[in-house]
Amino acid sequence: MPAPIVHRRIVALLIPVLAGLLVASVTVLRAPSAAAATPLTVAQAISGQTGGSGTVVGYIVGEPTATDTVRFSSFTGDTALAIADSPTQTSTSSMLYVQITSSYRSAFGLATNPSNVGRAITVTGTLTAYFAHAGLKSPTAMAFGTTATTSPTATATATPTATSTTDTYYASALGKSGASLKSALHTIITTGDTSISYDAVWNALMVTDQDPANSANVILLYSGISRSKTLNGGATGNWNREHVWPQSHGDFGTANGPGTDLHHLRPEDVTINALRGNKDFDTGGTAVSGATGNYTDADSWEPRAAIKGDVARMVFYMAVRYEGDDSWANLELNNSTANGSNPYLGKLSTLLAWNTADPPTAAERTRNQVIYSNYQHNRNPFIDHPEWAASIFG
Structure with missing residues (x-):
């Protein structure tokens, strides 16, 4: 008869020990979730x-x-x-x-x-x-x-x-589309922006378009050639300042404003720049000598594949930035390649396709940031948000 008493005493002694083990087990199981919240x-x-x-x-x-x-x-x-x-x-x-x-x-x-x-x-x-x-x-x-x-x-x-930095910059445009988005972006990129002189463009392009593999050179837009920064000028073999939105499409010349806006000014070989002239953008034509991958005909220019999206986003920017409310012409995009000296540029459907096929690269984003930080203090919204092009122009 004494055996059951001994067993009861052993069980009584074990209960606190088992309870302590259960508490310890629960503590161990909870530890990972606390760490996961970091x-x-x-x-x-x-x-x-x-x-x-x-x-x-x-x-x-x-x-x-x-x-x-x-x-x-x-x-x-x-x-x-x-x-x-x-x-x-x-x-x-x-x-x-x-x-x-x-x-x-x-x-x-x-x-x-x-x-x-x-x-x-x-x-x-x-x-x-x-x-x-x-x-x-x-x-x-x-x-x-x-x-x-x-x-x-x-x-x-x-x-x-x-x-984020760009969310703050575009805060008043977020959630908008179509004409409302275009209007909001126009206000954002014109408020507090700074224009530079046409002479100052030379030095600016030596920074914005510097060859990442050779700091003494710039990369030419259409030809993609790396050329010495010192070979800037108007002679054959030099590079000069290409207006991606041609000056004659709005008659803005080289005065401060659209004529000096770094978001569409790029270095290019003098001869290639002259061949492009004031042509609209579209696909087709004959190959351009000295600029592999580019094609041209009587009224249009097709740039090489690697920059087609860059070109599209540059002209999208110009059509939003210059709306005729700051003494300049109201620049607009259309679906024509026969715009002559009108303040229009085409071909819109082609440019939209290029924007989709060739999304922004790291180099393009870096250039946008340099212009914003060091020169004009405004951004090209279509580099930050390429999807906005279809919303506004599609």
Whole structure:
């Protein structure tokens, strides 16, 4: 009969010990979720593909479509984002691919919201490969800015806020489209901008179009040739100042304003510049000697493939910047290649196609930033948001 008493005493002694073990187990299980709440940079998230939960802060830069391919414009879906630590990042190795589940697509999908590019975002989810690339899947919270929310509905209906440098600059244009967007952008890029003299353009182009492989040279626009900065002038073999929107299409000459606007002035070989003349832009014609990849006929010019989008975005800018309210002609785009000396330029349908086929490059974005920071203090919005071209001109 004494044995049961001993057993009861042993059980009584073990109960506190077991309770302590359970408390310890609960403490250990909770520790990972606390760590997962610590915000990570995109670089940290890329190097920390552990399969655990993480919260990442970055900038939306595009739509991933394959392991090493990201769309920067003309988005086709709402199911994935590429984010980076810089809003101008173009290298996929520095991007994190983010899965967008159904409850977040209406607010964050790029096909539905192309103007989200460049915005800061905070997202929480599983740090694991997506598209066979460093990724974040099954998000539990997504929000613009630096604080995520677990309520997709609240995020989708919230008023967009300016969270990155370009968001702040374009704050009054966000959410607009068509004529309203064009008007808002015109106000933004004319407010506080600075014009330079035509003589000052020489030195400015030596900075904005410097050859990244040779600081003593500039890259010529149409020909793509690297040429010494000192060979600027009007002689054969020199480079001079090409007006991508021809001076005669608006009769603005070389006075401060459209005649000296760096957003459409580029270095070009004197002979090639003369061959282009004041022709509109379109496809076709005969090959241009001395400028491989360019073609021309009686009334149009087709630039090489690598700069077709650059050309389109330059003239989109001019048509928005110069609206006839600051003593200059109202520059407009149309679908003609016979504009002569009228303040019009074409061919609009071709330019829109070029903008889509040749999205902004890192070099183009850098040039835009240099003009903004060092010279005119305004930006080309179609480099920052190439999707706006279709909204305004499409």
